[in-house]
Amino acid sequence: MKTIVVLVVLIFFQVCVITNKLYAQEKASILLVTSNRKVPSSGFYELFALIDGIDAIEMKQPQANEFIQNGDVDQYALIVFYDLNDSITELQKDAYWDLLEKGKPMLFLHHTLVSYQKWPNFINIIGGRYNRQHPILGPSAYIHDYKLNLTVSNKKHPITMDLDCFSIIGEAYNNCEILPEVTPLLICEDSHNMPYAAWIHRVKNAEVVYIQNGHDDKVFTNSHYKKLIKQAVLYLILRSKK
Numbered sequence: 001m002k003t004i005v006v007l008v009v010l011i012f013f014q015v016c017v018i019t020n021k022l023y024a025q026e027k028a029s030i031l032l033v034t035s036n037r038k039v040p041s042s043g044f045y046e047l048f049a050l051i052d053g054i055d056a057i058e059m060k061q062p063q064a065n066e067f068i069q070n071g072d073v074d075q076y077a078l079i080v081f082y083d084l085n086d087s088i089t090e091l092q093k094d095a096y097w098d099l100l101e102k103g104k105p106m107l108f109l110h111h112t113l114v115s116y117q118k119w120p121n122f123i124n125i126i127g128g129r130y131n132r133q134h135p136i137l138g139p140s141a142y143i144h145d146y147k148l149n150l151t152v153s154n155k156k157h158p159i160t161m162d163l164d165c166f167s168i169i170g171e172a173y174n175n176c177e178i179l180p181e182v183t184p185l186l187i188c189e190d191s192h193n194m195p196y197a198a199w200i201h202r203v204k205n206a207e208v209v210y211i212q213n214g215h216d217d218k219v220f221t222n223s224h225y226k227k228l229i230k231q232a233v234l235y236l237i238l239r240s241k242k
């Protein structure tokens, strides 16, 4: 009798191990690219921990751009950028374009709009630019802890589905460039903010999303924002060619 009990326990344990392995294999891996400039607050990580079916792995710059260049990033279904970075080589720039050619989706958040001020073509990837300086437009501007009223432009899009118009205490960005070909997801009619607070566009064979908000935990704990990020991540993973 004792032997049977031991056997049953062992079989149960084996089944649990196999089930866990299978479950783990089904999870989509996403890469969170961060930097020591503008380190994310704890709420940032919780955003991704709360999404079932994904494993989020963080990598800081400049290692992340080396990782992108050497092709190891292929195993990830989605790259989420929360870095504020200026350092990039020509080979690394080419690697970004190669990934987009292969259909790798990218999600850019908040201050990534300020990255790569000396890489003119970066605007064609992210869809816009916060200019520290601009000879004609002048510098872009920001206001911290500003109440932004956001309107969902298309409630049928999977990223904004079931999201109502909402307010968020975040960081206003203004006088930024936005490419005319992007499709807005969130609109802001406040004259102290740029007109789109989130957009999507197609770059080569990939879908690229930019979401303006994401300064700190006041944003990361906003239930509408959590839903927006979750829906953007799940949508982009499904669009991944990998």
Ligand SMILES: [Zn+2]
Binding pocket: 110, 111, 171, 214, 215
């Ligand atoms: Zn910020």
